[in-house]
Amino acid sequence: DAGVIQSPRHEVTEMGQEVTLRCKPISGHNSLFWYRQTMMRGLELLIYFNNNVPIDDSGMPEDRFSAKMPNASFSTLKIQPSEPRDSAVYFCASSLILAGGQETQYFGPGTRLLVL
Amino acid sequence: AQSVSQHNHHVILSEAASLELGCNYSYGGTVNLFWYVQYPGQHLQLLLKYFSGDPLVKGIKGFEAEFIKSKFSFNLRKPSVQWSDTAEYFCAVIPFSGGYNKLIFGAGTRLAVHP
Numbered sequence: 001d002a003g004v005i006q007s008p009r010h011e012v013t014e015m016g017q018e019v020t021l022r023c024k025p026i027s028g029h030n031s032l033f034w035y036r037q038t039m040m041r042g043l044e045l046l047i048y049f050n051n052n053v054p055i056d057d058s059g060m061p062e063d064r065f066s067a068k069m070p071n072a073s074f075s076t077l078k079i080q081p082s083e084p085r086d087s088a089v090y091f092c093a094s095s096l097i098l099a100g101g102q103e104t105q106y107f108g109p110g111t112r113l114l115v116l
Numbered sequence: 117a118q119s120v121s122q123h124n125h126h127v128i129l130s131e132a133a134s135l136e137l138g139c140n141y142s143y144g145g146t147v148n149l150f151w152y153v154q155y156p157g158q159h160l161q162l163l164l165k166y167f168s169g170d171p172l173v174k175g176i177k178g179f180e181a182e183f184i185k186s187k188f189s190f191n192l193r194k195p196s197v198q199w200s201d202t203a204e205y206f207c208a209v210i211p212f213s214g215g216y217n218k219l220i221f222g223a224g225t226r227l228a229v230h231p
Binding site: 105 | 148150152159161162165167206210218219221223224
């Protein structure tokens with residue numbers, strides 16, 4: 001099992017540019033999560049998909065952030081336009097929610113984003 | 117609102133010392149409990165988890181945790197730490213409240229082990 005795959009691993013961009021982060025969840029998992037990690041705010045859940053449908057996007061900071069999951073094996077998180085305060089590590093995680101509600105989230109390696 | 121509290125933000129130990137990291141959560145119903153570890157510059161890795169059954173859970177790398185329901189606690193322990201255990205440790209809880217069950221993380225505890 002390859003685990004959760006994220007790309008790119010590092011991204012440096014200039015303020016105002018569009019940034020697209022990509023995630024491939026573990027095959028067979030039915031839930032996908034995007035998190036952001038910063039020193040100041042720790043780990044924050046941005047959005048949660050279940051069976052490709054966004055269930056909770058209350059953590060998305062503002063309209064500049066958008067996420068899609070067109071199929072079970074791919075998701076994107078887009079920031080347009082990017083700002084320096086978006087600099088963080090963005091993690092994707094996936095899980096298989098079982099009938100009893102038990103689930104374990106497995107995290108990808110993250111994308112380190114630096115917006116200059 | 118449900119929350120997870122990790123008592124120590126920073127812990128410094130010498131190799132071979134024993135480790136106990138505290139974790140308390142605020143929810144009276146059924147929970148799933150997790151400890152994740154994040155080595156410097158890396159992603160979160162699952163150390164161990166508790167769903168049900170034996171409240172003493174053994175994980176990878178010699179770690180264990182004990183679920184004490186009456187104390188709403190899930191403390192992480194290791195009898196003898198190594199330099200390679202230097203990392204940040206996150207306690208996380210899924211409180212089952214019907215519908216969507218969100219994974220709630222604690223703020224993390226940074227462990228530094230000196231040789």
